[in-house]
Amino acid sequence: MTATRLAAALCAAGLCLASPPAPAWQSDNGDGSYTNPPLNADYPDPDIIRVGExxxxxxxxFANSPGLRILHSRDLVNWRIAGHVLPRLEGGPAFDLKGGSVYRRGVFAPSLRFHDGQFIIAFTMVGQHTRICRAADVAGPWRCHALDRAAFDPGLFFDTDGSAYIATAIGSDGTVTLLSLSPDLTTVTQARKIHHIPGAEGSKLVRRGDWYYLFNAVPRRLAMTISRARALTGPWETIPSINSAQTGGHQGAIVDLADGRWWGFVMQDKPSIGRITNLSPIFWKDDWPVWGTPEAPGRVPAVARKPVQGQAPQQPATSDEFDAPQLGLQWAWNHNPDDSRWSLAARPGFLRLQATRATTFWSARNTLTQKGQGSYSRADVALDLQGLVRGDHCGFGVIGKVNAHIAATRLDDGSLQLEMGGQVDQGDGKPQTELPIEHPARAALPGPRVLLRTELDFTRERGRLSWSVDGRWQTLGDEFALIYDWRTGTFQGPQYALFCFNPGATGGQMDVDAFLFSDRR
Known part of the structure; x- marks a missing residue:
């Protein structure tokens, strides 16, 4: 069923949408140019490679499961989700939300390469040793093994003779260490300190001709440095490059095109949506890569010609009717899910979320998330709540630093009620504070079928929740802040969140008929 047909069917059932669903942010302007960012959502710590065309x-x-997302494009502008490396996260019960959570931890800063007919990716989960995974197809399956140490933000590199290395640095020090790997990539054979840049991390190694280039982020300054040397061991000379506040970003590197041109990709922090990735032409001056063009050097352009012409506009999937036998690749659970408590088969055409045992939204398993997108986006979900029992808290909203949501509950008399609630995460183990709400935040439901809406307006840095049973939308509670903060919350921009939990030993269930995404106000 198409999204338009689904909207019509819901309207016939009395659950009308205000307007048909629309696609996500479109970077491709349709005239051979693009507008930054290609993906207007939280896609941090980018590493981009080319394989053929x-x-x-x-x-x-982070803690999202499946973990370590990979996207595919034919022109660097139009992307789709190709798959995930990790079906589940390993490393302890907290990844299953048992005995605590691992928000802000998990998978960080992967490094992707293609060598000898295989995709190879290196990454380090917080508190664990670096892992290297390989696959013949980027969609998997992936085979993984761990090294004997942790390399912070590992920068995987294969030289022209096939030798394999990892460059690594952590911002609390800034010493760049080069790890030599065995031919089978299972063993570190040598570790050498090759350079020092105060505050540097996020290393990326690239070779062009006789020069090696080392790209590093300096997070304390939200800036990038570029170093070059004739040998991997140095000596290196370093120059400052772009920065997040003024010229477009602070962590990334460059990628070559099939015709020999080079383009840069770089991460930029935004106060509410999170960390986006921008794309920039590169030109060379005295064998140094320069972001931008000779006419406007040293900055990422807001608008530029697409690096590869002729590709049709494309975005990662968003809307979902839950008709497929598996979840769409746009979805991720807040931690590893309890697979016994959710199903796409129990009621065909619906996602069934059975209530997991939890005392708070933050600690509930099986919260299903999707990235919020700028500059404005909203999502409507069509729910059937007839399976709710006393004590259930099931509904829709946002997870991040501010966890605002509408929860449906069943009262003692059997009726259903909606309530806006939420918490603000303070980080560092501090208790969450309740979201202040002044306006009426409760509403009685006349029946089990309802539409819930979450709006994310990143231009105003505000979100809003509303509901409908008859085509007329009613706001519930107050607007809430949209905040990205690396120290608190999930270390991600706001994510849409479907949830169902109960503090008791048993619970009911919520059936989700559809998730309809739009960027229309």
Whole structure:
């Protein structure tokens, strides 16, 4: 069923949408140019490679499961989700939300390469040793093994003779260490300190001709440095490059095109949506890569010609009717899910979320998330709540630093009620504070079928929740802040969140008929 047909069917059932669903942010302007960012959502710590005429983009996913998302493009502008490296996260019960959570931890800063007919990716989960995974197809399956140490933000590199290395640095020090790997990539054979840049991390190694280039982020300044040397061991000379506040970003590197041109990709922090990735032409001056063009050097352009012409506009999937036998690749659970408590088969055409045992939204398993997108986006979900029992809290909203949501509950008399609630995460183990709400935040439901809406307006840095049973939308509670903060919350921009939990030993269930995404106000 198409999204338009689904909207019509819901309207016939009395659950009308205000307007048909629309696609996500469109970077491709349709005239041979694009507007930054290609993906107007939280896709941090980018690493982009080219294989033939195809580009692949690996990004940080923290505690989300499946983990370590990879996207595919033919022109660096129009992307789709190709798959995930990790079906589940390993490393302890907290990844299953048992005995605590690992928000802000998990998978960080992957490094993706293609060598000897295989995709190879290196990454380090917080508190664990670096892992290297390999696959013949970027969609998997992936085979993984761990090294004997942790390399912070590992920068995987294969030299022209096939030798394999990892460059690594952590911002609390800034010493760049080069790890030599065995031919089978299972063992570190040598570790050498090759350079020092105060505050540097996020290392990326690239070779062009006789020069090696080392790209590093300096997070304390939200800036990038570029170093070059004739040998991997140095000596290196370093120059400052762009920065997040003024010229477009602070962590990334460059990628070559099939015709020999080079383009840069770089991460930029935004106060509410999170960390986006921008794309820039590169030109060379005295064998140094320069972001931008000779006419406007040293900055990422807001609008530029697409690096590869002729590709049709494309975005990662968003809307979902839950008709497929598996979840769409746009979805991720807040931690590893309890697979016994959710199903796409129990009621065909619906996602069934059975209530997991939890005392708070933050600690509930099986919260299903999707990235919020700028500059404005909203999502409507069609729910059937007839399976709710006393004590259930099931509904829709946002997870991040501010966890605002509408929860449906069943009262003692059997009726259903909606309530806006939420918490603000303070980080560092501090208790969450309740979201202040002044306006009426409760509403009685006349029946079990309802539409819930979450709006994310990143231009105003505000979100809003509303509901409908008859085509007329009613706001519930107050607007809430949209905040990205690396120290608190999930270390990600706001994510849409479907949830169902109960503090008791048993609970009911919520059936989700559809998730309809739009960027229309």
């Amino acid at each position: 195809d580009f692949y983009f690996a990004t940080t996913t």
